Amino acid sequence: MQSAFQPVAALRVNDLKKDYGKNQAVKGVTFSVKPGEVFGLLGPNGAGKTSIISIIVTLEPATSGCVEIFGVDVAQQSRLAKTKVGWVPQEIINHGYFTVEEILKFISGFHGRRKNKDRIDYLLHRLSLWNHRNKKVKELSGGMKRRLMIGKALVHEPKLLLLDEPTAGVDLELRLSLWKFVEDLKKEGVSILLTTHYLEEAENICDRVAVLHHGELKKIGPTQELVQSLTSRMIRLHFKREIRPLKHPYLTLQNQMMAEFSLPSATGIGELLNDLQLDLRMLNDIQIIEGNLEDAFRFILEQQK
Template sequence: MQSPTPAAAAPSGGEHPALRFEAVSKTYRGGQVKALDQVSFDIQPGEFFGLLGPNGAGKTSLISILAGLSRASSGRVRVLGHDVVDDYAAARKCLGIVPQELVFDPFFSVREALEIQSGYFGVRDNGAWIDELLENLGLADKAHANMRQLSGGMKRRVLVAQALVHRPPVIVLDEPTAGVDVELRQTLWAFIARLNKEGHTVLLTTHYLEEAEALCHRIAMLKTGRIVALDRTSNLLAGKASTMLRFKTDVALPQDLAPIARVTGRIVQIKAHDAAEVESVLARLRAAGVPVEDLEIGRADLEDVFLEIMQGAQA
């Protein structure tokens, strides 16, 4: 299978980052609300980069500025050296963006929508690549279906195909698997991982932190419009790594353990820094008469690291 060739290449020399955010700030209501505050980082060509943060952290504002849907109050954004304001046409040709919202034209079939999207970018004779997208995203049997007839998950697949139809060197995925089934998640990540291996740069925002941990080379974390962590995924995990006790119980935890536990339904997670602390936690559970099922002792995952950083970062 022939590897796709990016429709837009980096400026001569190849010395530019795939994405560069330079002291980007965004304010609303005459400066009273600050959505982004001096955000600066680079994403290198070929990286799989994660942008994480709670709701309202500024992720969507940053991507909207990158996509040209809004303008930064100050700072600059560049795509492969192209300024998104001063050189917007070249910058947008380099980008393929999958938005959070399900946006579609109800008057066309799936294949027609992809052919029209190709035309927006001036891509001719794109039938073979469209066929490949339809096959890889599980849309081949829906190629001639009207967009209105598709389920939400199928519409999400079409959005991904539309973002990739002009073979952009930089792919931006904004919550691409929100509300979709396991099959689509697996199909999408297999295809995107393949494109990343072929040299495409990927920027991902997601609330599924297990996805970010498995896929992303580096991660930036946003809180209230500021970068509060930026490092390789392995370094973030190593820097905050600790032993985690995970177990299930139907009984309330004793008062001395409840404040330090993370409880999700019947599942309880408690951090312990060493073997002595593990023993202490288990002894306190026994003394309080708390029955424990499915006890596991493991390392912290990205969700644990994320919560610790968010709780420790100053708002």
């Protein structure tokens, strides 16, 4: 039961399972997306990300388990649930005959909003499609088509946005403008669930992430906490001259002028230097390489082998 002080989750996925024949694509996945949060669903190809999204948007029925969008069960009240969610599919969809503006009007009408010019004009400007609004969709570049798909997902001002690999095959400039847009949407209070292969981007943009592997959730948590708990920091000490062989449990490599250590993220460099009892005047430089989400992701997948 929801307590009076806990806002209803933007998305709640509870013990969700999806079988395609004998293939168990999703094997009992549970997570929530909080209101106003950017949540990253990460995992290698075939992990089950798109299957979960397909169930959220009622494109596919769940085998068992349930999904709620702002407290609305998607299987029992699919029409109401659909008014609350916008979805940008992984595959680009082509609507050859229609213009950009016609498509947005059409989708808006589908959502019961026939007088939605302000919102459509806003999105055309915001997605840099204004000058292309009278072009047929088939005339658009790949990047423009993707921007149109984002516009389609947002015409009805949903409070939850699902982005399935929004930056796959998208050039750097568009990727950056897309992430900026995601940040703006977040500021407006939109909750976002995204899947992406670009872990560096996920690390920058996601408040929390979950790692899915073979249909099971392996880890979930605040992005920075996950990185810190699962990665080590690499410390390289560069010396002014050749030094004696060092002994330390975290030492991974030493040559004449350099020693490399792999420290648990919680360990400070002061502690290391103290342990080594080095004359600090011998140090020429200290290089610190912090672990990142990609390292954490790799570590989680390694553990599954």
